[in-house]
């Protein structure tokens with residue numbers, strides 16, 4: 001895996017950008033609600049979206065409501081809850097839901113079961129449940145076992161391990177299928193996908209991006225199927241700045257090139 005540098009220059013408008021959130025656009029924090037995307041980074045994302053006709057999406061384990069809150073005032077195409085919900089550029093939303101009775105039953109069960117592990121936290125995301133143990137590392141294996149047991153008992157559920165968290169989500173969804181769906185529709189279709197992510201859930205995204213001859217970038221240490229690596233979130237911010245600058249320069253050069261060609265054609 002190589003260190004990620006700038007993207008190979010392509011015709012402006014050739015790239016589509018997909019960003020994971022926690023650990024990629026925002027530093028990991030002790031609690032999920034402490035996370036922020038710095039204002040300068042949101043500004044840069046907006047600039048990038050303008051430079052590529054809106055082909056910039058967030059692909060996250062968080063719910064879309066959370067993503068909108070964290071990215072405000074941007075209103076980007078989104079895939080939330082590891083791909084269980086998706087909003088396209090026109091605002092159309094698609095969701096994979098669990099039966100309401102199952103959600104209710106699992107919520108009640110998990111609240112009770114996690115209450116015996118001080119520091120553990122349950123995040124209920126509608127169709128998925130994140131069992132956080134960042135503040136209860138001594139209970140990690142018991143919490144993972146609990147999640148495993150539940151998934152084994154219910155068809156239609158699957159496990160998503162992450163950073164100090166194990167999540168229970170609908171089976172058959174992934175960040176990879178969310179990116180693939182975006183790549184079939186405007187303004188993403190026909191472009192080369194670039195995806196940055198830091199965690200296990202992002203590997204499915206790297207797979208599809210690799211298949212589509214795109215650029216996959218792993219943030220931080222650890223095994224990955226991504227082609228390139230950036231050291232940390234600060235390196236992502238630097239990469240984003242460089243990439244936006246590069247695209248802007250390429251776009252700015254276009255009218256000059258055309259003017260130059262016209263002069264050439266007219267023999268001036």
Ligand SMILES: O=P(O)(O)OC[C@H]1O[C@H](O[C@H]2O[C@H](CO)[C@@H](O)[C@H](O)[C@H]2O)[C@H](O)[C@@H](O)[C@@H]1O
Pocket residue numbers: 020021022023027028029030031032033035059060061062063123130132134162163164165167199201
């Ligand atoms: O796919 P992502 O955008 O990376 O989201 C993955 C999960 O991120 C959040 O949890 C993680 O970040 C928290 C804040 O830094 C941290 O406290 C926690 O330990 C991490 O697991 C979020 O709470 C989850 O819902 C996301 O699925």
